[in-house]
Amino acid sequence: MKQPFAKALYIIKQLKAHGHEAYFVGGAVRDFLLRRPIGDVDIATSALPEEVMRIFPKTIGVGVEHGTVMVLHEGTPYEVTTFRTEGKYEDYRRPESVTFVRSLHEDLKRRDFTMNAIAMNEHGQMIDPFAGQEAIKRKMIQTVGDAKARFSEDALRMMRALRFVSQLGFYLSEETKEAIQELAPLLSHISVERITVEFEKLLQGAYSQEALALLVETNLYKYMPGLSEKREQLEQLASYNWTLLTERAEYWGLFAYLLDVKQTLIPFLRLWKLPNQLIKDVQAILNILAEMKQNNDWTKEKLYRYGLTYALSAEKIRSLLSGEKADSNMAKLRQLFASLPIKERKELAINGNDLMKWFNKQGGPWVAEMLMFVESAVISGEIENNAEQIRGWLAQCNRKLEENY
Numbered sequence: 191m192k193q194p195f196a197k198a199l200y201i202i203k204q205l206k207a208h209g210h211e212a213y214f215v216g217g218a219v220r221d222f223l224l225r226r227p228i229g230d231v232d233i234a235t236s237a238l239p240e241e242v243m244r245i246f247p248k249t250i251g252v253g254v255e256h257g258t259v260m261v262l263h264e265g266t267p268y269e270v271t272t273f274r275t276e277g278k279y280e281d282y283r284r285p286e287s288v289t290f291v292r293s294l295h296e297d298l299k300r301r302d303f304t305m306n307a308i309a310m311n312e313h314g315q316m317i318d319p320f321a322g323q324e325a326i327k328r329k330m331i332q333t334v335g336d337a338k339a340r341f342s343e344d345a346l347r348m349m350r351a352l353r354f355v356s357q358l359g360f361y362l363s364e365e366t367k368e369a370i371q372e373l374a375p376l377l378s379h380i381s382v383e384r385i386t387v388e389f390e391k392l393l394q395g396a397y398s399q400e401a402l403a404l405l406v407e408t409n410l411y412k413y414m415p416g417l418s419e420k421r422e423q424l425e426q427l428a429s430y431n432w433t434l435l436t437e438r439a440e441y442w443g444l445f446a447y448l449l450d451v452k453q454t455l456i457p458f459l460r461l462w463k464l465p466n467q468l469i470k471d472v473q474a475i476l477n478i479l480a481e482m483k484q485n486n487d488w489t490k491e492k493l494y495r496y497g498l499t500y501a502l503s504a505e506k507i508r509s510l511l512s513g514e515k516a517d518s519n520m521a522k523l524r525q526l527f528a529s530l531p532i533k534e535r536k537e538l539a540i541n542g543n544d545l546m547k548w549f550n551k552q553g554g555p556w557v558a559e560m561l562m563f564v565e566s567a568v569i570s571g572e573i574e575n576n577a578e579q580i581r582g583w584l585a586q587c588n589r590k591l592e593e594n595y
């Protein structure tokens with residue numbers, strides 16, 4: 191058996207040795223069948239959480255109420271979850287309590303999509319009662335059983351469906367799509383945090399253009415943070431090649447830019463409960479984009495002030511918006527940055543203390559102003575980054591100033 195399953199096989203074998211059933215399940219089996227990189231390996235078992243905790247020496251009861259125990263094996267954590275049905279659903283969210291069941295089939299039946307309801311045993315054989323492998327071959331996202339029932343159980347599954355479209359390049363089955371169109375309003379019962387996680391994965395997928403179009407077509411957008419009035423802008427999103435982007439701040443930057451939320455950028459990003467640092471990064475990138483609308487020539491001074499990281503992100507987005515080649519524009523920017531005599535303030539040969547000493551004056555706003563002045567001269571190449579030369583140059587500037595008075 192291939193990695194990462196080979197390593198996790200020990201857990202299945204231990205559970206079986208103790209008389210329980212155990213299988214690989216979920217996204218790892220799906221991605222294995224798709225020959226995609228495999229993420230976390232999850233295991234489903236007939237053993238109850240207490241039983242799992244008794245068998246393995248290193249466990250954490252992360253979600254015992256939901257039947258999940260984290261088992262640590264050779265440094266890797268595995269989620270081992272007892273076969274369950276999700277019991278009663280309230281509020282269209284995942285349930286507070288679950289009911290444990292003794293059969294794998296019952297467990298697979300409560301899962302969201304047929305491609306996610308395949309189990310693999312310790313010999314690599316597939317247990318696939320809902321024809322998930324066939325769905326994978328046909329690139330179809332199809333709920334297990336009644337679509338409306340699955341989405342009513344957990345409305346986030348509608349976002350997951352579109353996220354899988356984006357990641358896998360699959361299609362929604364007719365029934366699945368119609369159920370989303372009908373039940374989209376249920377998404378308002380789901381916490382923003384969970385929506386944001388799925389939406390970020392959607393933006394980052396290789397087929398995000400298709401998924402973004404579906405967001406509008408299914409009406410899901412109406413129940414997502416700050417989007418209900420943005421239909422027209424959202425329709426534009428699908429026409430850009432998002433796959434050029436790599437950083438979170440770039441995805442959110444392009445998203446906010448195209449949605450035209452400049453005036454209310456911070457409240458908009460806060461609606462999605464994004465971390466403060468990310469919000470700052472997006473703001474910095476959008477400020478550069480706004481400035482480049484007036485003047486899109488890069489100067490050494492501008493590049494130094496913005497910093498290479500933000501400048502590259504903004505340039506990438508600008509190129510993508512204007513249909514220019516991002517790679518060559520970014521390479522030019524990197525070259526320009528390499529030619530800067532100093533890359534940041536701390537590389538300047540002098541600091542505020544030097545200025546106070548030389549001019550025999552106490553600190554104040556003048557220090558920061560003069561440092562900026564010196565920095566600009568160093569960056570433009572007017573003077574060398576050398577303390578004595580800077581001192582001489584400043585004295586000369588001072589004399590000129592005095593002569594002019």
Ligand SMILES: Nc1ccn([C@@H]2O[C@H](COP(=O)(O)OP(=O)(O)OP(=O)(O)O)[C@@H](O)[C@H]2O)c(=O)n1
Pocket residue numbers: 215216217218229232300301302303306307344346347350
């Ligand atoms: N709302 C949900 C979330 C998960 N699942 C089931 O739990 C499995 C594991 O969930 P999760 O790790 O969240 O998703 P994956 O499908 O594994 O996707 P990823 O590769 O992104 O982890 C899924 O495959 C699916 O069988 C579900 O039925 N309904």
Ligand SMILES: [Mg+2]
Pocket residue numbers: 216217218229230
């Ligand atoms: Mg997973």
